[in-house]
Each structure stands twice: as C-alpha cells, then as structure tokens.
Amino acid sequence: MDRRGSLLGVVLLLTVVSWLLVPGQSSAQPPGAPREVRIGVVSFLSGPAAPHSGIPSRQGAQLLIEALNAGEVPRPYNTPGIGGVPIRAVYVDEAGPVDKQVTEFRRLVLDARVNVVVGYISSANCLAIAPVAEELRTLTVFSVCGIQRVFEDADYKYVFRTRAHQIIDALGIARYVLLVKPDLKTIAGINQDYAWGRDSWATFKETILQLKPDVRVVAELWPPLFSGEYSAEIARLLAAKPDVIFTSLWGGDLESFVGQATPVRLFEESLVAMTVADNLLVPGPGRFVPRGIVFGARGLYGPLTPETTLSRWFGGRFRARYGYFPIHDPFNYANSILGVKAAFEKAIAATRRWPTVEEVVRAFEYLEFEGAAGRIRLALGNGHQAVEPVGFGIVRSFDPTKREVTLERVIRFRVECVNPPAGVKSLDWIRRGFPGAVCP
C-alpha cells in the first residue's frame, strides 16, 4: 500500500471510530428518540428538611438513575436508561418559599428543558406546582408529599403521585393503636401547625372517633414548624395523661421532641404513635429511637420493607453506598423514577417510536408497576394517585451501629383497608364509616 493509501485508511478508520464514539441513536432505541431524557429531581438539599428527607431522597434518585443508565437494575428494569436513552438528572433544591419553587419549576421546564420533573416533599409545594405543571404540559411525578387534597380537590392530566397520600399513615396508625390498645379511652395530638400536621391529625382523630366514639380528645397541640423546643407541650401531655399520643412530627422536630420527651418518661406514660418514625433511622451522632413507640414509615418501607428482588437490590446497594437501609423517602423517589420508566416504555411498546408527552400520560394512567419495595398501583384521582399498603410495629430495640430497629406486634394493612375507593374523598369516606374497607 502506498503512502496515500495508508493515509486514506487511517482517515477511514478514524471516521468509523469517531462515528462509533459519538453518542447517537443505538439500534435499541425507538425511532425519534432524543439523545437523553432530562429529569428534574426536586428535593430539599438545604435547610432543616434536608438531612432526614431531602438528602436521602436525592441519594435514592442518584443511585437508581446511575444504575438504570448502566443497565444494572434487576428485571423488569434491566434495559439501560429509558427505552435505551440515557437519563440525565438535574437536581434542584426544594428549600425556600412556594413562589420560589414555582419559579424554579418554570426554569426547569423552559430553560433546562427537562422532559419530566420528579420529586417534591412539601405538601404546600405539591399543591402549588400541580397547576403550573398542567399549564406547561410537563409530566410531573410527586414522590413524597402526602396531602390528599392534590387529587381529591382537582383533576390533573400531567401530574401523578407514585406514593399513597397521608391517609394511609394516619388512618392506618389509628387502626393499629385500636388493635394493640382496645381499651383506649383518651387521645392527644402534637402536630406541626401546617397542612401536613393539620390533615394528619384530622385523619387520625376522625378515624378513632368513628371506630370508637367514646374516646375523648384531651389535648390538641400545634407547635410551629421547625420550632424544636417542646418543653411546654410535653408538660401539657404529661399532665393530660392520654392513653395514646399521635404525632406526625418529622425530621429535626421529631428528633428534638424525642430527645426532650425521653428524660421525662413520656414514652412510658403514654403509647406514642409516630407516622414518620423512620426519620429517626437516618445516621447522625447521638440519634436514637425510643423503645415502646408505635413505629410508622409512611408505607412498607425501612424496617417494614417487604422482601422482593428489587427491594433486596435497592436496599443492599443503598446500604453499601450510604451506610444505612433506606427509609421511605429514597424508596419514594426511586418509585417515581421507575414509574416514569415503566410509563415511557409502555408508551414506546404501543407506538413503536419515541412517544409524545400525551402518549406517556395515557400510558401512566392507572399504571400498575413493580416499585422498589413492592407493587405500586395508580388507582385514585383518575389513575394519577397511587394506593399502597401500610404497616406498623412497636419498637422493641434499636441498634445504633446498624441504624436498625426490631419491631414487635407488626401489623400490615392491605390497600383496601387504608385507601378510600376511587371517587370518594378521604374524610368523607372515614365519616361514612369506611364503606368497602377490608381490614383485619
């Protein structure tokens, strides 16, 4: 071969190599596929809600997205990315007032050009973002926020929530305490004075009074969000001596409450039922879980996680990387991303090309998919709101090294027991005596 021929050979080789190296459409991708699917992932990365909720959520999302892109997730999610297209995550801080979140959402959609937004922990943010997502026609999947009013007071086309609303927590824990303490006579509540706390207490109180009308409410306390100092409230609870104290406190507020209530033996005087107790398992110096409390994890997560292939994989990977078994937040974010993948791939299978957002939305509605800790079914809110089972147990012991609790008297409530039927508002369902509920 002469010199000109060898030069031509090198050029041809370089062209082929560069063609192979440049990211483009692989044969596994459907026609019309973009180079990447951009997902905005919104959680608290700063402020008081970050350590127990926002950061674990981001950790879960990041771990899953990296594994999805590498094709390392077990079946049925063992194909890389979404429909063979790699996922690029854009992480956004949820901290700040609601109007800032709305602006941030618009920026994500209009400037960062994300295809999907997943996340949101604050109920107030979910309520504010839903209409904007609708206006911008952007597929938005809420992950953690619990307020039931999102889909009970409005209909949305582009908005989904892949976890159950707070009814399962407060209603489930009410049923639980009635089972473990059937002679219950008095209750009290300590809940933060905002949407989550108010709705949680209303659900708990209504459920108890519906199932056992002779129960007396002896204290309803409303400390401000992030107040952290509860000596007056604890004194009031000690003086009132209720049989059961319900609390939906979470994060640093819950830890402060536990730290202040333990020395005065509140947990020995009353049965304290915590819907978000799994927050206490996030690692950190000196943090502990008191014995004898009713432990809730906002579904079957944390120590209540069922054994499935995906839960073993996700829990194992998460523990290996971050040093503790995931609480509900990382599972919830993982479920939103898995739901997006399942919906996109269902739409791709139906259209045999890259789907439009409307086609993904249609595929998402009433979807039932394998979540990171069991199956998720979008059964409420015209197929936009998930239903889930829930479970509770009483803490027998806590291992601070492994950040694990041992629970006793564990009771799991099936979906039909703790979720209202489609088309019925939760509080109406409770007040009408839970028609159609199937409970232990």
Place this chain on the structure above:
Amino acid sequence: MTQLALIAVGGLFSASWLFLVSLGLTLIYGVLRVLNVAHGSLYALGAYLGSSMVLVALEKGHGVPVSYLILLGAALLVGLSVGPFLERVFLRRIYQKEEVLVLLLTFAIFLMLEDVMKLVWGVQPYVVNAPYVALGVVKVGGVRQPAYPFLLTGIAVTMGGLVWAGMARTRFGKLVTSVIEDREISAALGVNVPRIFTGAFTVGAVLAALGGAFTAPMISVVPGVAVEVIVLGFAVVAIGGLGSIEGAALGSLLVGFLRSASVHLFPELDLVAIYLVMALVLLFRPQGLFGRAEMRRV
C-alpha cells in the same frame, strides 16, 4: 393549680431562651446601629461547635459534667474569633453607608456562613443530649419537668446581669453608653469608637454563640437552625425596643409566658402568640416598649 405552675415554668423556660438569643442582637443594634442577620449564624456556629466538641469529649471518655464547660468554651471560641473577624473585615467598611446596605451585608454573611457550616459539619443532624439528660428531672405540680432548662434560665439571668453591670458599672460600659448617645461627639472627645464597636460586636457574638451552644443539647442541630432564631430574636427585640436590654428582657417574658399559656389554654394560638404581642405593641408604641423615638438626621 398544676396548670398554673406548668404555665409559669414553661413561660420561664421559653423567656430564658428568647432572652439569651435576643440579648446580643439588641446590644449590637444599640451600639453599632446594625440589624445583624448573621446573629443566627453565630448561634448556629455555637450549636454545631458545642455539639461536636461535647461529642468528641464524651467519646474520649470525659464525664458529662465537663461538657458544660466545653459548651461554654465553644461559645467563647466562636464569639471571640468570628465576632471580631466579621466586625473588622466586613462591617467596619460600611458603617457610614445606609442602614439597608448594612442589613444586606449581614444577610450575605448569614448565607455564606450557612454554606460554610454545611461544608464543615455536613447536613447530618447532631443530637448530643447527654448534658440535657444528665441534669435529670424535677417535679412541678406533680408533673416531671426537665431540669436542664433551669440551667438555661440561670445562664440567661447571669448574662443579662453581667451585660447590665458591665454597662452601668465599668469604664468600658460608660464609654459604650456615650457612643450609644452620640458616636460623633464621643469620637471628638477621644473615645476610640472603632474599638468600642469591635468590643460590643464581640460581646454580642459571644452571647449568640452561648445561646446556640447551650440550646444544642435540647434539640437536633440541623442546617437552617439559624433561621428560626433570627425571626424570633427580631420579634422580641422589636417588642422591647431596638437596642434596649430591659426591653429584650420584658419582651422575652411577655412572649414566653403568652406562648406557654397558649400551649396549655389555647393551643391554636401557639404559632401566632409572638406576632400577636409584636403587632399589639407596635400598634401603640411603634418604637417598642423601651425604644426611644428618634428624629431623623438629615
């Protein structure tokens, strides 16, 4: 009767904490005419440093009693290092500027310190409640109450007394009073005003860090702990009158007792108690209970 006793004790606890966090704030405003938003950051620094130092001491086998001295040491360390640094490097440059610029500067410092704390301590929560638990419980009206908040009351009263005595009985205090009255005349008479500013700001910083360090054993120390302090601190100072130590004391007592009473009698008012007092006071005395109406200098 039990309820009354619990309201009184709860009010005292709440007032002590409020006074501790607002004392430094009002002192700094009184002397420097600076609304120091970074006061919350100094509180948080005290909380973080106090927690981590106590944690290390406990891990090394030191007894819990030492931890109270460690908390005090952490507060002094933060106040005596960060206080003069902030005053000399940042604030000194803009005393002659408009108040809004000073406010913006302290807000910027607050934001920067928030991120510095995240870099140093991460976002993991710190719960170091051994000093809180070690003091045990006392019975008030037959109800168990933690003894630790009484320590907080003691610290608040001591600090209030020290600041008052320092202002009224020492030469430095008299110089500070003269600067508060008129900084230009004081400077003309030979008072070293910049030194007074540094000293007053440092004392304020120590008080903020002290509040944080001794609150840390009661709470979960998490990012953002500074925000709540600033909001409540400003509210108390506004009630009492900007720059007035007596005002901060009375404001703390008013808010503390109303908050405690609301928890026991009208829990729905818990959230708004402090703002209710503030609105009522400002409606009738816009300068606060002990504030002095000032003529604007043109």
